[in-house]
Amino acid sequence: MTIALQERLDAQITFAMEIDKLKRIIRRNTLIDGSRRENDAEHSWHLGMMAMVMAEHAPPGTDLDKVVAMLLVHDIVEIDAGDTYIYDTVAVEGQAALEQAAADRIFGMLPEDQCRRMRALWDEFEERRTSEARFAKALDRLAPILANHHNEGGSWALNKVTARQVLEKVQIITEGSPALGEFAARLIESSVANGHLAP
Amino acid sequence: MTIALQERLDAQITFAMEIDKLKRIIRRNTLIDGSRRENDAEHSWHLGMMAMVMAEHAPPGTDLDKVVAMLLVHDIVEIDAGDTYIYDTVAVEGQAALEQAAADRIFGMLPEDQCRRMRALWDEFEERRTSEARFAKALDRLAPILANHHNEGGSWALNKVTARQVLEKVQIITEGSPALGEFAARLIESSVANGHLAP
Numbered sequence: 001m002t003i004a005l006q007e008r009l010d011a012q013i014t015f016a017m018e019i020d021k022l023k024r025i026i027r028r029n030t031l032i033d034g035s036r037r038e039n040d041a042e043h044s045w046h047l048g049m050m051a052m053v054m055a056e057h058a059p060p061g062t063d064l065d066k067v068v069a070m071l072l073v074h075d076i077v078e079i080d081a082g083d084t085y086i087y088d089t090v091a092v093e094g095q096a097a098l099e100q101a102a103a104d105r106i107f108g109m110l111p112e113d114q115c116r117r118m119r120a121l122w123d124e125f126e127e128r129r130t131s132e133a134r135f136a137k138a139l140d141r142l143a144p145i146l147a148n149h150h151n152e153g154g155s156w157a158l159n160k161v162t163a164r165q166v167l168e169k170v171q172i173i174t175e176g177s178p179a180l181g182e183f184a185a186r187l188i189e190s191s192v193a194n195g196h197l198a199p
Numbered sequence: 200m201t202i203a204l205q206e207r208l209d210a211q212i213t214f215a216m217e218i219d220k221l222k223r224i225i226r227r228n229t230l231i232d233g234s235r236r237e238n239d240a241e242h243s244w245h246l247g248m249m250a251m252v253m254a255e256h257a258p259p260g261t262d263l264d265k266v267v268a269m270l271l272v273h274d275i276v277e278i279d280a281g282d283t284y285i286y287d288t289v290a291v292e293g294q295a296a297l298e299q300a301a302a303d304r305i306f307g308m309l310p311e312d313q314c315r316r317m318r319a320l321w322d323e324f325e326e327r328r329t330s331e332a333r334f335a336k337a338l339d340r341l342a343p344i345l346a347n348h349h350n351e352g353g354s355w356a357l358n359k360v361t362a363r364q365v366l367e368k369v370q371i372i373t374e375g376s377p378a379l380g381e382f383a384a385r386l387i388e389s390s391v392a393n394g395h396l397a398p
């Protein structure tokens with residue numbers, strides 16, 4: 001191995017060991033079976049799989065491999081910045097600067113070309129201007145709705161979230177995938193009808 | 200949405216909810232920080248990320264998007280079959296039939312075209328005949344070596360595994376990526392030198 005390649009590999013291994021910490025960042029929602037709260041790493045895996053099997057509900061021409069890559073990367077900044085509950089508007093505001101600093105530090109462990117690629121994937125996801133980013137974000141919003149619907153309201157009930165608030169997130173799902181938006185709206189209706197989500 | 204598309208989406212959602220169970224399949228090795236044992240879902244995420252950043256150590260022409268897809272899928276059969284410790288040769292023998300049945304049941308929840316695609320990815324990974332599968336398997340073997348090396352022997356020490364046994368696995372890493380094989384061999388040497396792995 002050349003010294004240059006060895007240096008790159010050492011940086012890549014350091015990064016791989018650092019991002020292991022994502023397994024300890026705990027989200028608000030639980031697993032589908034309600035047994036415990038979910039961590040960011042397993043959540044990211046689940047979204048990657050959902051993207052693979054729900055590809056046909058993305059707009060034609062969406063690059064699904066890029067969606068998967070984006071979803072694997074999308075929460076890594078939370079290693080430093082922590083998970084922000086999407087219904088906690090105060091926390092959401094302070095989060096942006098923390099996440100930018102986290103991206104600098106964590107992606108900065110990689111060789112420069114790879115740091116740029118990771119940063120670009122994460123920026124694209126956050127900006128939600130491409131069909132790839134909109135579809136990725138739609139899945140990220142759909143996943144906790146599935147878990148909460150299955151768990152008699154789950155983290156909605158615990159955090160006193162209302163259907164009106166959840167439906168605002170459904171708008172984001174619809175922008176990524178009309179079919180998934182329609183599906184999510186039906187889950188929410190059924191949660192309200194069952195008394196698991198306040199209107 | 201057409202009825203056909205609705206039926207496909209319903210099947211995809213059922214599959215997505217079923218594979219959530221991978222988050223509860225516990226492996227022998229711990230997280231890098233040693234705080235707890237790792238589950239298959241977060242492990243699969245970690246391997247997907249490692250593939251993305253270590254792509255340049257795969258043979259030229261390796262389709263990295265396929266490697267990532269394979270890694271996300273590779274452990275799903277363990278939802279039914281359980282994790283088999285690679286150093287437990289008796290368990291490894293009985294495992295194949297269990298895993299085939301698991302693949303039938305779990306991938307069988309998807310629409311037929313998607314079931315075939317998932318099954319093909321998993322078969323390709325297991326058969327290790329393509330450079331994609333060999334590179335994916337190399338990462339799957341490298342990850343626990345990283346964790347054990349960092350944790351003073353970790354699951355090696357607990358399970359009385361010797362350097363000779365670990366070096367057999369390094370052969371599989373080398374077949375997927377000579378650079379990663381060389382790196383793994385150095386980690387093992389250093390673990391032996393530190394007294395964390397029996398020779």
Ligand SMILES: [Ca+2]
Nearest residue numbers: 274277282283
């Ligand atoms: Ca395994």
